[in-house]
Amino acid sequence: QVQLVESGGGLVQAGGSLRLSCVASGRTFSSYAMGWFRQAPGKEREFVVGISWDGGNTFSADSVKGRFTIARDNAKNTVYLQMNSLKPEDTAVYYCAVKTRNGSWYRATLYDYWGQGTQVTVSS
16 A cells, blocks of 8 residues: 655746655655646546656656656655746646556556645636
8 A cells, every 4th residue: 555645736827937846755765666646626637747666767747748847856856846937727636546557647547646636726
């Protein structure tokens, strides 16, 4: 089992920045790729960014490319999401998840162990 706890969400004006954190406990965190997803009201959960187990590879959805950056610190069992140049359409609940199976970053079914989510609200 892996437990994930996200933090760092909040209310920010458009153009601002936030950094989300996801702390993992339980099974070996450093063995797995990690991903961030988000879900806006009335919409399906969507992939945002992902990072390989060693941090050597990252992958971003087109909607956030150049604005969002993912990083991890395996010594601290933590993955980060740095969000810059935020837009109102980035408003959502953000979730981190452990990618336990090979395949597309976008497929939520390849992830197990989800956090409870943290709310990000971007005002215009």
